[in-house]
Amino acid sequence: PIYLQALEDDEPSVRHWAVVGICASVKSPEKQAQLRPLLRSLLKDPSPTVRIAAAQGLCDWGESDALTVLINELQHPEEFVRLYAINALRHLGEKARPALPLVQAATKDPSGYVQRVARTIVKKLEGQQ
Numbered sequence: 001p002i003y004l005q006a007l008e009d010d011e012p013s014v015r016h017w018a019v020v021g022i023c024a025s026v027k028s029p030e031k032q033a034q035l036r037p038l039l040r041s042l043l044k045d046p047s048p049t050v051r052i053a054a055a056q057g058l059c060d061w062g063e064s065d066a067l068t069v070l071i072n073e074l075q076h077p078e079e080f081v082r083l084y085a086i087n088a089l090r091h092l093g094e095k096a097r098p099a100l101p102l103v104q105a106a107t108k109d110p111s112g113y114v115q116r117v118a119r120t121i122v123k124k125l126e127g128q129q
Helices: 001-004 012-025 029-044 046-059 066-075 079-106 112-125
Strands: none
Touching: 001 012, 012 029, 012 046, 029 046, 029 066, 046 066, 046 079, 066 079, 079 112
């Protein structure tokens, strides 16, 4: 209940950590099914970190169409947002495979950090690691 309350907070960081807490603590498929509509609504949150956390959680729960949000955030003008999106894809592992072409493109990102994470994902998904 405290996480659900925190989703109404004005501060994006509070909403972000509430999403992370929900996704980490909810393990039962029944409870995940109940919370999916809520997480889906957060894919349109004004904060990119909230959108990314919700997308990663939904992908973890088997909702592969949420990858679109992570893919879109790879194009964000802010380096930190792109880095957070590519890290979310890294954590998804095999579930990130449909995004592989865009992850490969991210190996040429202006940010060295994003490039390194992208190369790690590409190696892993191409079976080189």
